[in-house]
Amino acid sequence: MTLCYRSTTALGLALAVLASPALAGMEEAREFLDNEIGEMSSLTREEMEEEMQWFVDAAQEFQGMDINVVSETIATHEYESQVLAPAFSAITGINLTHDLIGEGDVVERLQTQMQSGENVYDAYVNDSDLIGTHWRYQQARNLTEWMDEEGADVTSPTLDLDDFIGLEFTTGPDDMLYQLPDQQFANLYWFRYDWFNDPEIQAAFEEEYGYELGVPVNWSAYEDIAEFFTGREIDGQEVYGNMDYGKKDPSLGWRFTDAWMSMAGMGDKGEPNGLPVDEWGVRVNENSQPVGSCMARGGATNSPAAVYAIEKYKYWLENFTPPAAAGMTFSEAGPVPAQGNIAQQMFMYTTFVPSLVQDGLPIMNEDGTPKWRLAPSPHGAYWEEGMKIGYQDVGSWTILDSTPVDRAKAAWLYAQFVTSKTVDVKKSHEGLTFIRESTIEHESFTDRAPKLGGLVEFYRSPARTQWSPTGTNIPDYPRLAQLWWQNIGDASSGAKSAKEALDALCEQTEDVLERIQRAGIQGELGPNLNEERDPQYWLDQEGAPKPALENEDPEPQTVKYDELIASWQ
DSSP states (O other): OOOOOOOOOHHHHHHHHHHHHHHHHHHHHHHHHHIIIISSSOHHHHHHHHHHHHHHHGGGGGGOOOOEEEOOHHHHHIIIIIIHHHOOOOOOOOEEEEEOOHHHHHHHHHHHHHHHOSSSSSSEEEEEEGHHHHHOOOOOOOOHHHHHHHTTTGSSOOOGGGGBBBBGGGTTTOOOBBBBBEEEEEEEEEHHHHTOOOOHHHHHHHHHHSOOOOOOOOOHHHHHHHHHHTTTTEOOOOOEEEOOOOSSHHHHHHHHHTTTHHHHSSSSSOSOOOBBBOOOOOOOOOTTTTTEGGGGGGGOOSSSSHHHHHHHHHHHOOOSSGGGGGGGGGGHHHTTGGOBBBBBEEEEEEHHHHHHHOOTTTBBOTTBBEEEEEEEEOOOOOTTTBOOOOOOOEEEEBBBTTSSSHHHHHHHHHHHTTSSHHHHHHHHHHHHHOHHHHHHOOOHHHHHHHGGTHHHHHSGGGGGGGGGOOEEEEEEEHHHHHHHHHHHHHHTTSSOOOHHHHHHHHHHHHHHHHHHHHHHGGGGOOOOOOOOOOOHHHHHHHSSSOOOOOSSSOOOOOOOOHHHHHHOO
């Protein structure tokens, strides 16, 4: 358990009163390094003190200023809010409040500030999924220009942008950086390694299905494994072969925009995102302008592959998943595998790993190693080599132009503090959301890797580059994202068929694109919709949208986990 850093020692108070702010700040910094960071840093102690001295000096003109920032509620941001924010305030003299709210609420506050021009928050940690929004609207500070010009005096000489692993996701097509990564996590396949390696279970599976039990490479194998485990009694409890969630809630939208359709094979080839058709089914032209979402305009949101993706999700939710999951949200469903009755999960956000490695859980061994493992998620029948295979969330610091310069500078100092090399290794041990190469390669994670079920191996492997956030095809994430959970919710609940829900989704998407186009608010970067034509025209073209396959359940494939991990090294 983390012990919150406290700055109210007698020495700290005395220095704060009697000494200069700079001296007091450095005394607070040394106490913070002693009590909270220790050797959990990629820097030496001398380098850490030099970095802290820079923050103390750079913050002098902002002493006593009240600054408010916001992020979603996950373990990483809880550590920032409860430990790093108070430390930053004590060290710099800036009164920093780091609010934690739901992700949907973060997007709503950001949207409100963009629309009103009122300074709701001084900085936001919002997903890089909004990169297309920030690049087109030009309401977020261009950090490349900011660091060279107006914000140069508050940009740390030790920021080391080359050390960040996610900058390609926060950079626009203009090669300008709009967001600074603060945390990253992927969605991966999760499974009970102990059960998959049990000789009796292996023999029973092979006898029933005719091939070896292992990590599923495709959805056909995943479905067989889900069917095999569901209803089976293991360790005295009934087991389910799948875990998911289905409540009509904003988080249901993320479940699908977070690359489910690309995993099925709906979009085009291309990394980090399919081009010209991405994982939302939105097509862009050669100028990166969105031209359609429905098949009639060359999009793929209502294509056969998209329908297949939704129908598979529904079938697995209804047949192989705990009944309560249909009424759960993202945050409610994430910790459920820790209860010990889930055999596998196609779509595990690794931000939940901290809740899955607690001592005493039925999914943990007595020596602190997990009974489970993480692996790449299997792909659907429409997927082809060279296509995006998974999603990576990159929560990133964003400062809007509507934030006054002095407040923006103070907030930028905090953004750099919580991503600094001084604190990043310790922060990453708390939240397990990696942003720096130096942290991933730190010796402490080599030591801890056996207790994290493959997470470290994944982030050290070349495979991680195939997992990416929403790309630049999406011109207004806040407005378009809400359409997904509303329409997919209709399919999930049975109010509409998958095809009906997706037809409605793509039509509403194009309504939004058309309004942006008419308003002209994104200029030459904004949508430029294709004329509607017979969808068959587009189905006959190469790439997405793709015609329906005669066989959407190809031969199942599995791979041994240990061989998979060895291939990464």
